[in-house]
Amino acid sequence: MLTESGCRERRRLLWERLPACDLIIISEPRNLFYLSGFLMNPTELSGWGLNFLLLSRTGECRLLHDNKVRSEAQAAFVDAREAWSWYDFGNSAPEKLGAAAAALAALLAARYSAARNVAVEAGHFPAAAGAGLAAAPVADAGAQLSAMRAVKFADELVCMRRAIRATEAGHLCARTALQAGRTELEVYAEVQAAITRAAGEPIVLLGDFAAGKRTESGGGPPTANVLRAGDLMIFDIFPVIGGYRADITNTLCVGPPTHSQQQHMLALQAAMLAAEGELRPGVAGAQVYAACRASLVAAGLGDAFPHHAGHGLGLGHPEAPFLVAHSTDTLQAGNVVTLEPGAYIKGWGGARIEHNYLITAGGFERLSHHQIGF
Amino acid sequence: MLTESGCRERRRLLWERLPACDLIIISEPRNLFYLSGFLMNPTELSGWGLNFLLLSRTGECRLLHDNKVRSEAQAAFVDAREAWSWYDFGNSAPEKLGAAAAALAALLAARYSAARNVAVEAGHFPAAAGAGLAAAPVADAGAQLSAMRAVKFADELVCMRRAIRATEAGHLCARTALQAGRTELEVYAEVQAAITRAAGEPIVLLGDFAAGKRTESGGGPPTANVLRAGDLMIFDIFPVIGGYRADITNTLCVGPPTHSQQQHMLALQAAMLAAEGELRPGVAGAQVYAACRASLVAAGLGDAFPHHAGHGLGLGHPEAPFLVAHSTDTLQAGNVVTLEPGAYIKGWGGARIEHNYLITAGGFERLSHHQIGF
Numbered sequence: 208m209l210t211e212s213g214c215r216e217r218r219r220l221l222w223e224r225l226p227a228c229d230l231i232i233i234s235e236p237r238n239l240f241y242l243s244g245f246l247m248n249p250t251e252l253s254g255w256g257l258n259f260l261l262l263s264r265t266g267e268c269r270l271l272h273d274n275k276v277r278s279e280a281q282a283a284f285v286d287a288r289e290a291w292s293w294y295d296f297g298n299s300a301p302e303k304l305g306a307a308a309a310a311l312a313a314l315l316a317a318r319y320s321a322a323r324n325v326a327v328e329a330g331h332f333p334a335a336a337g338a339g340l341a342a343a344p345v346a347d348a349g350a351q352l353s354a355m356r357a358v359k360f361a362d363e364l365v366c367m368r369r370a371i372r373a374t375e376a377g378h379l380c381a382r383t384a385l386q387a388g389r390t391e392l393e394v395y396a397e398v399q400a401a402i403t404r405a406a407g408e409p410i411v412l413l414g415d416f417a418a419g420k421r422t423e424s425g426g427g428p429p430t431a432n433v434l435r436a437g438d439l440m441i442f443d444i445f446p447v448i449g450g451y452r453a454d455i456t457n458t459l460c461v462g463p464p465t466h467s468q469q470q471h472m473l474a475l476q477a478a479m480l481a482a483e484g485e486l487r488p489g490v491a492g493a494q495v496y497a498a499c500r501a502s503l504v505a506a507g508l509g510d511a512f513p514h515h516a517g518h519g520l521g522l523g524h525p526e527a528p529f530l531v532a533h534s535t536d537t538l539q540a541g542n543v544v545t546l547e548p549g550a551y552i553k554g555w556g557g558a559r560i561e562h563n564y565l566i567t568a569g570g571f572e573r574l575s576h577h578q579i580g581f
Numbered sequence: 582m583l584t585e586s587g588c589r590e591r592r593r594l595l596w597e598r599l600p601a602c603d604l605i606i607i608s609e610p611r612n613l614f615y616l617s618g619f620l621m622n623p624t625e626l627s628g629w630g631l632n633f634l635l636l637s638r639t640g641e642c643r644l645l646h647d648n649k650v651r652s653e654a655q656a657a658f659v660d661a662r663e664a665w666s667w668y669d670f671g672n673s674a675p676e677k678l679g680a681a682a683a684a685l686a687a688l689l690a691a692r693y694s695a696a697r698n699v700a701v702e703a704g705h706f707p708a709a710a711g712a713g714l715a716a717a718p719v720a721d722a723g724a725q726l727s728a729m730r731a732v733k734f735a736d737e738l739v740c741m742r743r744a745i746r747a748t749e750a751g752h753l754c755a756r757t758a759l760q761a762g763r764t765e766l767e768v769y770a771e772v773q774a775a776i777t778r779a780a781g782e783p784i785v786l787l788g789d790f791a792a793g794k795r796t797e798s799g800g801g802p803p804t805a806n807v808l809r810a811g812d813l814m815i816f817d818i819f820p821v822i823g824g825y826r827a828d829i830t831n832t833l834c835v836g837p838p839t840h841s842q843q844q845h846m847l848a849l850q851a852a853m854l855a856a857e858g859e860l861r862p863g864v865a866g867a868q869v870y871a872a873c874r875a876s877l878v879a880a881g882l883g884d885a886f887p888h889h890a891g892h893g894l895g896l897g898h899p900e901a902p903f904l905v906a907h908s909t910d911t912l913q914a915g916n917v918v919t920l921e922p923g924a925y926i927k928g929w930g931g932a933r934i935e936h937n938y939l940i941t942a943g944g945f946e947r948l949s950h951h952q953i954g955f
Contacts, residue, residue, distance in 0.1 A: 249623050250787055253801060254896065257702065257704055296888045299866070299903040302727035304609065304704025329709035330631055330678025334701060334718060337708050344708060351675035364851050392781060396774040399783075403770040409802055411785055414626055428625060428783055492673070514670045523629065529673040536673050 213362035230322035245283035250409035257307035315339025359543035374453035376405035378577035395429035415443035456561030474506035478548035492534030511550035587736035604696035608827035619657035624783035631681035689713030732915035748827035752951035769803035789817035830935030848880035852922035866908030885924035
């Protein structure tokens with residue numbers, strides 16, 4: 208879980224980025240969690256609503272929430288809480304999102320009418336809530352938070368290590384679940400159960416679980432495609448666990464791999480190693496990509512590598528820093544990034560591997576420890 | 582999946598509800614799916630974005646989407662598609678939601694500047710997109726859609742029957758997964774895998790999986806709580822499958838149930854039967870609740886029944902019609918509702934059962950067929 212000191216420090220840094228503002232309103236669930244520890248988990252009904260954090264220049268942080276998330280609100284690191292009644296088991300309930308926006312408009316008019324320079328998340332603040340503001344929002348807190356989120360705090364790293372640990376259990380499970388005659392979906396369901404048990408809580412499991420011919424295009428969700436001996440299967444597993452994501456990949460073979468399949472995987476491992484050599488503060492994202500690409504080109508796989516070398520990871524993904532040819536990002540200590548070389552050949556098959564890394568002052572720490580390779 | 586004719590008919594009905602408008606903008610993912618078949622699944626990266634449907638009075642329906650959801654956009658039942666480039670694997674990507682709102686503002690200014698009476702979802706339309714409108718929105722499409730969604734279309738019922746079928750497989754699995762010494766979470770993970778296999782695709786599993794003392798407060802997500810002989814365990818299973826929800830419940834006992842546990846369950850079944858007797862068009866939601874409550878009161882369980890008798894179900898839940906004491910809703914043919922009598926006693930334990938029903942001209946059709954009782 209995120210800590211109170213982490214949340215307060217992040218709010219302080221957000222104010223540094225918005226010096227002209229006197230009120231910041233946050234509603235995007237991941238940013239709400241980041242700044243207050245208020246978690247809206249999609250595996251619970253409470254995850255499907257609209258709640259608001261109101262940050263005043265005085266330092267006060269107020270949470271406006273519906274009455275069905277009282278326990279989550281109680282656990283949040285805020286200075287004040289205000290509940291509006293959405294559904295009380297006695298009366299018909301209104302449409303939830305519109306009612307939440309109206310509750311915010313009322314609160315703004317009642318308590319925040321003096322605010323003149325307001326920041327909201329441009330892509331999330333509901334227009335109807337603006338009726339409670341004396342002046343239209345002047346700044347985009349969403350873009351500022353997106354930039355902030357690229358450098359992780361200590362409490363975030365605790366969450367991410369935990370998410371990665373649980374996801375590693377999924378990769379371990381995949382090694383035994385992968386059997387000829389099963390479908391991609393059957394393997395997925397076993398992996399999902401393994402990650403859930405390891406996480407110790409319900410998760411949302413996103414990922415690529417693609418075998419055989421489907422590996423030629425790099426991935427996709429699991430289907431009824433039946434595994435056959437000799438098939439490759441890409442496991443790019445990126446669950447949401449306690450709000451944070453892991454994103455780690457391996458490719459397995461159904462039965463013994465061929466010489467060329469083994470060669471292919473070694474080329475990916477060499478590309479990962481080449482990119483790892485560039486992981487340190489101050490290095491351009493483009494340079495990490497170039498190292499990965501050059502290694503694959505040398506192996507004759509340049510044309511088979513169509514995507515990024517990796518990307519930032521945290522409450523969402525992909526996010527900054529982007530490890531691509533024309534990246535404008537530069538690695539900083541505290542970034543968490545993936546490296547994920549992959550190569551896909553029409554008529555032959557494809558494979559991808561991926562680790563997660565913390566950029567440190569001295570270089571990097573590899574955060575994931577699942578076994579790469581067949 | 583939803584059908585093209587269903588989507589077109591729903592758009593036609595939405596226009597009937599907003600006769601003064603010349604443009605309707607939809608962004609809430611469930612409403613987007615409802616009106617166009619464009620599915621944002623939280624188990625895929627494509628589910629974590631912001632896309633827009635622009636409905637013109639002329640009848641044209643345009644989808645504005647980011648470049649990462651082209652295949653979903655291609656499958657949507659719309660007249661025109663416009664992609665904005667969020668992330669191309671070559672350049673750093675901007676904060677996604679803010680960029681989506683900016684893309685909408687640009688499209689509005691370029692193509693929809695003549696619109697004067699615009700409806701948006703009050704709780705979802707991002708304020709920043711309003712910069713592209715010639716006049717502030719005048720109507721809340723969200724409230725209209727919420728009302729519309731209470732009466733299901735034929736294609737929605739196909740989706741819901743499919744979701745309920747898969748969820749029944751979870752209840753069947755629970756009967757063998759429930760064993761003393763296991764944790765709630767281990768049982769949950771097995772149930773989750775069973776539903777995933779039955780659904781044939783990744784799902785998001787919400788639900789109450791609470792055993793022993795935890796049943797006294799009615800539920801909660803699964804924990805490390807270890808099952809002991811004699812424990813009750815409430816399985817209130819409400820996954821999201823292909824956009825739609827099932828919501829069906831049973832309570833099981835670890836080992837042989839006691840006489841009083843069996844009596845308790847029979848009282849719930851009697852309350853369900855009593856409420857079923859009121860399921861027909863024209864009956865007030867309050868009357869259904871009253872029948873359920875009266876039955877539990879007669880069994881001496883009135884004080885143990887703290888919640889609704891049931892609620893509407895569809896793309897979300899709980900939604901209209903609400904089956905509560907002061908409901909303002911009246912049953913209509915085409916509603917899908919749950920009945921979920923429950924009774925919880927401090928120091929003893931609690932139980933709940935639940936079926937899903939379609940309200941028909943003649944009364945109701947029970948949609949769920951899992952075995953109720955121990």
